Amino acid sequence: MALSADPTGGTLGLSLPAGSLVSETCDGPWREPLLWVADGAAMPGAWARCQPVGDAVGLRPVLLQDESGVGEWWGGGLDPGMVSDPGDHHAEDVLRDLWESAVSDAEEDQDEEDAAEAIAPFTRRWPGLASAGGAPADPDATAGDVADGLIGPWLESPRLAMVPVGRSADLPAAIGWSGPVHYESDVARLCAVLRSWEDRFGARVVALSHARLDVSVAVPPQSPDEALAVAAEHFAFCPDNVLQGYESIRLYAEQALLGNAHWTFWWD
Numbered sequence: 001m002a003l004s005a006d007p008t009g010g011t012l013g014l015s016l017p018a019g020s021l022v023s024e025t026c027d028g029p030w031r032e033p034l035l036w037v038a039d040g041a042a043m044p045g046a047w048a049r050c051q052p053v054g055d056a057v058g059l060r061p062v063l064l065q066d067e068s069g070v071g072e073w074w075g076g077g078l079d080p081g082m083v084s085d086p087g088d089h090h091a092e093d094v095l096r097d098l099w100e101s102a103v104s105d106a107e108e109d110q111d112e113e114d115a116a117e118a119i120a121p122f123t124r125r126w127p128g129l130a131s132a133g134g135a136p137a138d139p140d141a142t143a144g145d146v147a148d149g150l151i152g153p154w155l156e157s158p159r160l161a162m163v164p165v166g167r168s169a170d171l172p173a174a175i176g177w178s179g180p181v182h183y184e185s186d187v188a189r190l191c192a193v194l195r196s197w198e199d200r201f202g203a204r205v206v207a208l209s210h211a212r213l214d215v216s217v218a219v220p221p222q223s224p225d226e227a228l229a230v231a232a233e234h235f236a237f238c239p240d241n242v243l244q245g246y247e248s249i250r251l252y253a254e255q256a257l258l259g260n261a262h263w264t265f266w267w268d
Contacts, residue, residue: 002057002058002059002164003016003021003033003036003059003162004021004032004033007019007020007021007036009036009053009162012053012057012059013053013056013057014050014053014054014057014059014162015049016036016038016050016160016162017038017039017040017160018038018039018040019036019037019038019039019160020036020037020039021033021035021036022034022035022036022037022074022075022078024075024076024078025076025078025079025080025081025176026076026077026078026079027079027081030078030080033164034078034080034163034174034175034176035074035161035162035163035164035175036059036161036162036163037064037074037159037160037161038159038160038161039159040159041157041158041159042063042151042157042158042159042160043151044148044151045144045148046061046063046147046160047061047062047063047143047144047147047148047160047206048140048141048143048144048147048148050160050162051140051143051144052140054162055140058164058165058166059162059163059164059165060162060163060165060167060168060171060205061147061160061161061162061163062161062162062163062171062205062206062207062208063147063150063151063155063158063159063160063161063206063207063208063214064158064159064160064161064207064208064209065155065156065157065158065159065207065208065209065210065212066159066209066210067209067210070210073209073210074161074175077178077210078175078176078177078178079176079178080173080174080175080176081176082176082178082185082186083173083176083186083187083188084173084186084188084189085173085188086169086170086173086188086189086191086192086194086195087192088188089188089189089191089192090192091129091192091193091195091196092128092129092196094189094190094192094193095126095129095193095233095236095237096126096236098184098236098237099126099127099232099235099236100124100126102235102236102239103115103119103124105239106118106119106239106243109243117248118242118243118247118248118249119235119248119249120248120249120250121228121250122232122249126236127229127232129196129200129233130200130221130226130229130230130232130233131200131226131229132200132201132219132226133219133221133222133223133226134219134220134221134222136202136218136219137202137218137219137261138218139198139202139203139204139216139218140204142202142204142216142217142218142261143168143204143206143216145216145261146204146206146214146216146261146262147206147207147216149262150206150207150214150262154207154214154264155207155209155214158207163175167195167198168194168198168203168204168205169191169194169195169197169198169203169205170191170194170195171191171205171208172187172190172191172194172205172208172213173187173188173191177208179208179209179210179211179212179213179267180211180213180238180267181267182267182268183238183239183240183267190237193233193237194215197215197217200219201217201218201219201220201230202217202218202219203215203216203217203218203263204216204218209266211266211267211268212264212265212266212267213264213265213266214262214263214264214265215262215263215264215265216261216262216263217260217261217262217263218261220257220258220259220260220261221253221257221258221259222258222259223258224253224254224258227253227254227257227258228249228250228253230253230257231249231250231252231253231256231257232249234252234257234263234265235249235252237265238265238266238267240266240267240268241256241264241265241266244268
């Protein structure tokens, strides 16, 4: 890792606060550091300041939030040994599999009529990938704005972290994040979807909690039809977002996605 010899990042052009490298996993020490994490809370602007220089040296910033009852989950709670390569998976194949599973689970948990209403206007058949529309904003500038907006209202005292990874979408797999483990045991499959969102919507991973993922979006859906198509992908990716918050895909699209540059996911 680029910060192994210089945890402050000074020789790399970074000006990092006091922090430390993390190599401990749930199975013991990893063969190399998985990330660097600051000792203290991040201030607004931290993500944006680190992004350009970090990108040039192969490091990606992310905010990490500890949680009550879990604490610093990145200190021994990571499991990179259980993660495959995101490049081994195709986003649409992953989403199709997850869609079919999510629809089946919805039908088991609800009666047939309620389940049909929850996924309307879609059916059991995977509807396909959504198309991006609208003029793209700068993905990294959008990510910096979203990161700043998370500090305080959404995340209390998050830590800045730097991860050695080639692209933002691969960050959860690179550190062996296990937030969605009760839904998808191999987070690399979800990273394949994040890669697709990165390509289509200018998405960036900006924050991770114990079981929560925050993503910035440079090209959010601008029409109800666009939002509905994206909502179907979100339902496959994280059904709890819809069923435990908005009751239906259509309502989720209208209230959570339309023009929204911040997507958040959580797994029960």
